[in-house]
Amino acid sequence: MSILVYIEHADGAIKKTSLEAVSFAHALAQQTGGGDVVAVGLGTIAEDQLAKAGEAGASKVLYVKDSNLDAGVIQAHADAVAQIYEKVGAETLILATSSLGSAVAARLAVRLQAGLVSNVVELPDLSSGYQVKRSIYTGKAFAVTTVDTAHKILAIKKNAIDLKTDGATASVELVSLDIAQANFATTITSTDQATGEVLLPEADIVVSGGRGLKGPENWGMIEDLAKVLGAATGCSKPVSDIGWRPHHEHVGQTGVKVAPTLYIAVGISGAIQHLAGVNSSKYIVVINKDPEAPFFKAADYGIVGDAFEVLPKLTEAIKAVI
């Protein structure tokens, strides 16, 4: 049995969530007594980057080197992955739950007649059928779900598995595909993307600010701490609604759902809709001047105090130890 993994890249590097998907596939292959883990990369990716998929557990990487696929045109990517899936004779497709991944997976589920489960948080339980645990209600619960089809697609949630880094180098094989023009019916005219920044949905540490910071001019404090920690910056919904921060930083029920090892919330009250976006964090630190702020109930560590006083001190103290 072969497992195919669809990997995404940003700025020419494979995304960490995609490498986690490879590690997930590797562990799944082990669980079912071996089998190939084949990763597929689309667009223009450096070959040494593709080899990283080997370290994460892929036995082979198929590289569809086609600049038409550099842009994440959903239908074209879905068509390419479907063709590869059939070529490889795979029975399972693994990918990361992401903006592009989820959109591609949905189309593939219909095309490949595969049962699709997204936000998967653990390896499947194969002891009685095929049971997959996924996160639902925006992280507030889990559903154990059976997949009743021969072909299966699992979209993995960030941090569902430890990233494997000790795999052997994988061979990279170039594949050319014929992707019908109809799949390029949506044209990407431009992109507007922060480069060189840590991507919020992928970040291991997130420093987030809320309305308690009073104005966009005070975000320097958040950025300083984020820089020291190599963290991404986030914000609450009102902060992006008023335009203090860009929309893609908005964390919560209606924004980005993060799953870092450390989430630091500064001047955010902790409304239930904000918590819905951070409840998969491993550790939460809250800095708020109101001891009654609901966020403290969801936090591991907290400081009751004025952010303007506490934050610069904290940044200095962290600088001193790392």
Place this chain on the structure above:
Amino acid sequence: MKILVCITHVPDTTSKIQFTDNNTKFDKNGVQFIIGPYDDYALARAVELKEQLGASLTVLNVGEADTEPTLRKALAIGADDAIRINAFPKDSLFVASEIAAIAKENNYDLILMGRESIDFNGGMVHGMVGQLLGMPSVSPVMKLDIEGDTVKMAREIEGGKEYLEAKLPLIAGCQEPIAEWKIPNMRGIMSARTKPLNVIEPSQNQSATAVVEFKLPPAKGAVKLVDKDNVEELVKLLKNDAKVL
């Protein structure tokens, strides 16, 4: 121009999530149901497009009779008519194939829905409907304008956005800030009572997955508070206890 907006009927975002029947059913006790927040954005944008371009606007939900108040609310917000596919929405494929069957009969130019439902968070239905109908699907869309038969959109990607264009017909999964949520006014609420709400039996009955059990995450322990004048203590805890630095 014909627009279809597909809406979910989901627990209010402040609901306590609990399960009954041996953790096999969602506990509706005391829970308020709403139009999914993402679907609500889609609906708001559709109402704007209707006013701007003179379109007809249908809302659809796959659900049992208890979802009708949610459909009535969508009618009050500005939809012209509603369709309820009378079935429990078993999984994404089930919902998508029923939507696709209705769409095939009615030739909508634009099908909008939320990027994902806030109960199961699948984010799959728009893509599945797109594949079933052979139409492009785009998600998550944060801006959508129509000029002639061209749709201009912005789609959120990790760390930014991407601008795209496509021709109608098209399916989009929406999110903010595509439009501001609309609150129904008195006139809307009155007129919603007499707008058509058609109940149709499911015709496809397809599904590929099933939930066998729900689980809740373990309760969080109490917060450890550190004095504001002793931030070094917090750094120590993060470094030595949590081991995250």
